[in-house]
Amino acid sequence: MTYYVTTILVYFGVDALAIWGLNVQYGLCGLYNFAFILFQSLGAYTAAVLTLGPASGNGGYQHYVLGASLPFPLPLIAAGLAGAGLGIVLGLLTRRVGADLMAVLTFVVSVMAVLVVSAVIPLFNGPAGLSSVPAPLQSTFHISYSSYPWFFVGVVAVVCAIALISVRALTNSPLGRAMRAIRENEKACSALGKNVAGLKLFAFAYGGALIGVSGALLVMFIGAWSPGSWEVIETLSAFAAIIIGGTGNNYGVVAGVFVTQIFLTELTRFLPQFSATNLIGSMQWIVIGVLTLAFMWFRPRGIFPERKRVIELDRLDPSESRSHDLGSSTAGRSQEAQKSQ
Amino acid sequence: MTSRTFANNTSTDSRKAQRRLLVDGVRRTFGGVVAIDSVRFEVNRGEIVGLVGPNGAGKSTLMAMIAGAIPASSGRIVFDGADVTRWPEYKIARHGLVRAHQLSTEFRKLTVMENLLVAAARQRGERFRSAVTPAKLWRAQERALIKEATTVLEQFGLRGKANDYAGTLSGGQKRLLELMRVLMLEPKLVLLDEPMSGVNPGFIATVEERLLDFRARGVDLVIAEHELDVVERLCDRVIVVAQGRVLAQGNMDELRANPAVVEAYLVG
Amino acid sequence: MVGGSGTVLVAAIGFGVVSAAVIALAAIGFTLQVGISNIWNFAYGDIMIACSYAGYAANHAGASIPLCVVVGAVVGSILSIATNRLIFMRFLARGVSSFGMLIVSLWCGVVLQNILLAVFGDHFFTYKLNVSRPNAALKDLGFLLNSTQLSIIGLAVVLIFLLYLFLEYTQLGQAMRATSSNSSLARVSGINTARVIDITWGISGALCGVAGVVFAITVGAFESTSGEGFLVIVFAAAMIGGLGKPLGAALGGLVLGVAMEVLAVYIQSDLKEIAALGILVALLIFRPQGLFRGVSSAKGAAPA
Numbered sequence: 001m002t003y004y005v006t007t008i009l010v011y012f013g014v015d016a017l018a019i020w021g022l023n024v025q026y027g028l029c030g031l032y033n034f035a036f037i038l039f040q041s042l043g044a045y046t047a048a049v050l051t052l053g054p055a056s057g058n059g060g061y062q063h064y065v066l067g068a069s070l071p072f073p074l075p076l077i078a079a080g081l082a083g084a085g086l087g088i089v090l091g092l093l094t095r096r097v098g099a100d101l102m103a104v105l106t107f108v109v110s111v112m113a114v115l116v117v118s119a120v121i122p123l124f125n126g127p128a129g130l131s132s133v134p135a136p137l138q139s140t141f142h143i144s145y146s147s148y149p150w151f152f153v154g155v156v157a158v159v160c161a162i163a164l165i166s167v168r169a170l171t172n173s174p175l176g177r178a179m180r181a182i183r184e185n186e187k188a189c190s191a192l193g194k195n196v197a198g199l200k201l202f203a204f205a206y207g208g209a210l211i212g213v214s215g216a217l218l219v220m221f222i223g224a225w226s227p228g229s230w231e232v233i234e235t236l237s238a239f240a241a242i243i244i245g246g247t248g249n250n251y252g253v254v255a256g257v258f259v260t261q262i263f264l265t266e267l268t269r270f271l272p273q274f275s276a277t278n279l280i281g282s283m284q285w286i287v288i289g290v291l292t293l294a295f296m297w298f299r300p301r302g303i304f305p306e307r308k309r310v311i312e313l314d315r316l317d318p319s320e321s322r323s324h325d326l327g328s329s330t331a332g333r334s335q336e337a338q339k340s341q
Numbered sequence: 342m343t344s345r346t347f348a349n350n351t352s353t354d355s356r357k358a359q360r361r362l363l364v365d366g367v368r369r370t371f372g373g374v375v376a377i378d379s380v381r382f383e384v385n386r387g388e389i390v391g392l393v394g395p396n397g398a399g400k401s402t403l404m405a406m407i408a409g410a411i412p413a414s415s416g417r418i419v420f421d422g423a424d425v426t427r428w429p430e431y432k433i434a435r436h437g438l439v440r441a442h443q444l445s446t447e448f449r450k451l452t453v454m455e456n457l458l459v460a461a462a463r464q465r466g467e468r469f470r471s472a473v474t475p476a477k478l479w480r481a482q483e484r485a486l487i488k489e490a491t492t493v494l495e496q497f498g499l500r501g502k503a504n505d506y507a508g509t510l511s512g513g514q515k516r517l518l519e520l521m522r523v524l525m526l527e528p529k530l531v532l533l534d535e536p537m538s539g540v541n542p543g544f545i546a547t548v549e550e551r552l553l554d555f556r557a558r559g560v561d562l563v564i565a566e567h568e569l570d571v572v573e574r575l576c577d578r579v580i581v582v583a584q585g586r587v588l589a590q591g592n593m594d595e596l597r598a599n600p601a602v603v604e605a606y607l608v609g
Numbered sequence: 610m611v612g613g614s615g616t617v618l619v620a621a622i623g624f625g626v627v628s629a630a631v632i633a634l635a636a637i638g639f640t641l642q643v644g645i646s647n648i649w650n651f652a653y654g655d656i657m658i659a660c661s662y663a664g665y666a667a668n669h670a671g672a673s674i675p676l677c678v679v680v681g682a683v684v685g686s687i688l689s690i691a692t693n694r695l696i697f698m699r700f701l702a703r704g705v706s707s708f709g710m711l712i713v714s715l716w717c718g719v720v721l722q723n724i725l726l727a728v729f730g731d732h733f734f735t736y737k738l739n740v741s742r743p744n745a746a747l748k749d750l751g752f753l754l755n756s757t758q759l760s761i762i763g764l765a766v767v768l769i770f771l772l773y774l775f776l777e778y779t780q781l782g783q784a785m786r787a788t789s790s791n792s793s794l795a796r797v798s799g800i801n802t803a804r805v806i807d808i809t810w811g812i813s814g815a816l817c818g819v820a821g822v823v824f825a826i827t828v829g830a831f832e833s834t835s836g837e838g839f840l841v842i843v844f845a846a847a848m849i850g851g852l853g854k855p856l857g858a859a860l861g862g863l864v865l866g867v868a869m870e871v872l873a874v875y876i877q878s879d880l881k882e883i884a885a886l887g888i889l890v891a892l893l894i895f896r897p898q899g900l901f902r903g904v905s906s907a908k909g910a911a912p913a
Contacts, residue, residue: 096894103380103708112887309452311455313494
């Protein structure tokens with residue numbers, strides 16, 4: 001029973017982390033990143049090959065690059081950097097390709113990456129994937145197998161807390177505001193002096209780092225990672241969570257993750273078994289699909305829409321206003337004009 | 342001879358010092374079509390210059406080129422002594438040369454106040470490190486900007502709309518929003534592309550007053566406009582553009598007497 | 610197989626033409642939908658597979674292969690018109706962005722896929738086919754194609770030619786082209802655009818269905834997710850020819866089909882799909898309007 005609870009908690013935390021990353025890219029900045037799962041996978045593989053020992057060890061049944069046996073949290077940091085790196089690549093591509101084509105381009109790149117990793121076995125052990133990835137800090141702190149899951153929940157919680165503080169700081173700052181402006185109208189942003197390309201690059205990299213770290217945590221928990229885990233459907237799922245939960249709202253997208261990843265999955269667990277074992281799995285996807293379309297139709301802003309930033313206007317103190325001549329007749333006329341509008 | 346050259350040099354220098362914008366031999370061709378053909382004009386400090394001409398004359402294209410949104414095929418654009426011909430649009434805007442668009446470009450899902458705040462330049466809070474550093478670093482500047490924006494809102498009579506989504510504004514109000522945003526940038530010269538287009542006739546006077554406020558703040562204007570009476574009221578000098586080239590310059594009376602100008606307008 | 614000899618190469622070209630026939634048929638349907646509705650229908654691959662299943666049901670009920678093809682065409686037609694009318698058109702009328710439509714069509718595909726999975730199960734399916742030997746005459750030239758494969762090539766050629774005649778010379782075909790390039794202008798000139806749109810989705814859906822059946826036959830075994838991988842190939846072919854241009858899609862299918870089979874002679878077989886996707890990525894970055902310069906409606910850029 002505890003294993004069930006800890007697994008759900010870990011998955012929830014990891015999903016939240018990843019969705020915050022995607023939310024910065026898509027929800028805040030309006031970037032169409034359809035390679036979401038590729039970021040998570042890159043983070044997972046990076047962490048795996050840095051945590052594992054050399055490929056020749058253990059009888060050499062797995063083939064992969066590196067194998068550096070680095071201690072925690074170095075592989076985690078490396079995964080973040082890898083995600084940021086991929087984000088920078090996409091950020092540079094979007095200068096060339098333009099916003100709309102980015103969606104399809106990232107989609108195709110994501111599909112292609114699965115094929116490449118499956119075909120080029122020496123890279124990440126092909127379709128069989130990597131396994132026996134050691135759990136971080138277990139041997140260092142001599143944690144027992146029974147209590148380790150809770151320890152890992154703690155690790156995930158700490159990472160999530162740090163991430164949430166940073167994401168909130170970003171979202172509520174003028175930097176977040178500039179990103180939202182890009183989302184609304186990037187040409188107007190350029191005309192107002194914003195370095196749109198640079199801001200997009202940062203959004204891609206920052207979000208990418210978060211998603212990469214989520215992948216690292218996931219592979220450390222599961223201990224294995226293979227191409228089957230990262231098909232395009234996972235990216236679609238992530239966008240479903242954002243759309244249902246509330247695009248742009250950091251708490252909304254977590255709610256979206258809860259609904260699509262946790263609630264629906266666990267709901268189907270308690271339903272009576274149908275004759276075909278795969279029916280439950282299919283039902284899940286059908287429900288999420290219908291739910292997404294329903295939200296896009298009835299409530300596109302999601303369960304928790306992006307909240308309006310209301311700013312308290314100070315009472316204007318005449319001595320503090322900028323010094324220039326304002327005829328009183330001007331003020332009067334403009335107020336009249338406002339009424340007539 | 343020496344004294345005369347010396348006198349000429351000082352007058353050239355002082356003229357240069359007075360000059361805000363120089364558009365020199367600017368050309369734009371694409372696909373074999375010459376859209377803009379060696380346009381040359383200047384704007385001096387304290388001037389409001391009008392840009393008129395029949396439809397399709399190239400006024401919008403010319404303005405977009407000066408602002409850096411469209412590249413020039415050849416020619417030079419010099420702003421405040423700097424050659425900005427190859428600069429990207431955002432860099433030119435940061436330097437003080439800003440274009441206000443013809444069509445509404447408000448940030449719809451941001452409030453009016455946020456629209457204004459976004460425009461402000463050199464915000465400490467917009468640095469990338471805001472993702473990891475505490476808000477304390479930019480709060481003070483933000484408070485000052487909010488005060489400034491509130492003043493602007495008061496001046497334009499839209500204080501009550503400060504916390505409404507910009508998408509809910511009326512057409513005329515969106516036009517004012519465009520001007521307010523430009524003002525927050527603290528520009529030195531503003532290119533206005535058809536500021537009266539789509540504005541209620543009863544509202545034109547309001548917009549005109551706001552444009553005069555710009556001059557009161559020491560901002561120079563280049564106004565491309567169809568409404569010739571607006572041009573006549575506001576502009577010190579008018580440039581007529583037709584078929585991508587400068588036809589004539591002067592004040593409205595001179596231009597009205599110019600047969601080439603009259604013909605260009607009649608022929609369209 | 611490394612360093613193929615001449616005969617292997619010729620045989621590969623032969624297989625490439627078969628593959629091209631399937632891709633071309635599918636790509637034309639896809640590109641017609643882009644042209645008429647400005648939509649990138651990423652549920653197309655899954656609709657195709659639904660038709661593969663329909664043909665399979667007919668096949669195992671004893672129908673001849675041509676009848677299975679017809680069944681596939683009919684099912685494809687109905688499914689496509691229904692999807693467009695019930696879902697795509699409504700969301701488009703709501704003002705959903707092109708990115709939103711991508712999500713809509715992708716989820717429609719996922720839902721359809723999972724319905725098929727739930728109904729048929731997750732194993733592979735194969736049509737019951739008569740085993741036929743490679744055609745003797747062609748074997749001398751080096752091609753190893755049996756009568757089924759030759760029929761598929763023939764079918765594709767005939768259908769493409771008929772479509773060309775239809776689009777070029779019939780009033781309805783011209784109305785389709787007009788609506789594709791400028792729907793408001795077409796409506797104003799008196800064309801019943803609603804009917805033209807339905808008919809276009811019907812025709813493209815039929816092509817999708819035919820492609821689904823011949824795909825199942827040529828590929829041997831298929832299952833509910835087979836449409837995913839094929840969709841990107843179809844999309845690549847349509848992009849090569851320029852989105853919205855049916856003849857371009859046919860050419861794109863030919864180029865891609867032959868190129869992939871020829872490439873498989875020299876490199877690892879599973880890399881040929883990667884090569885095709887690489888071409889697609891290059892196109893998206895450097896030449897989204899397609900390789901062929903044409904006068905007809907160019908929908909190379911993303912839909913508005």
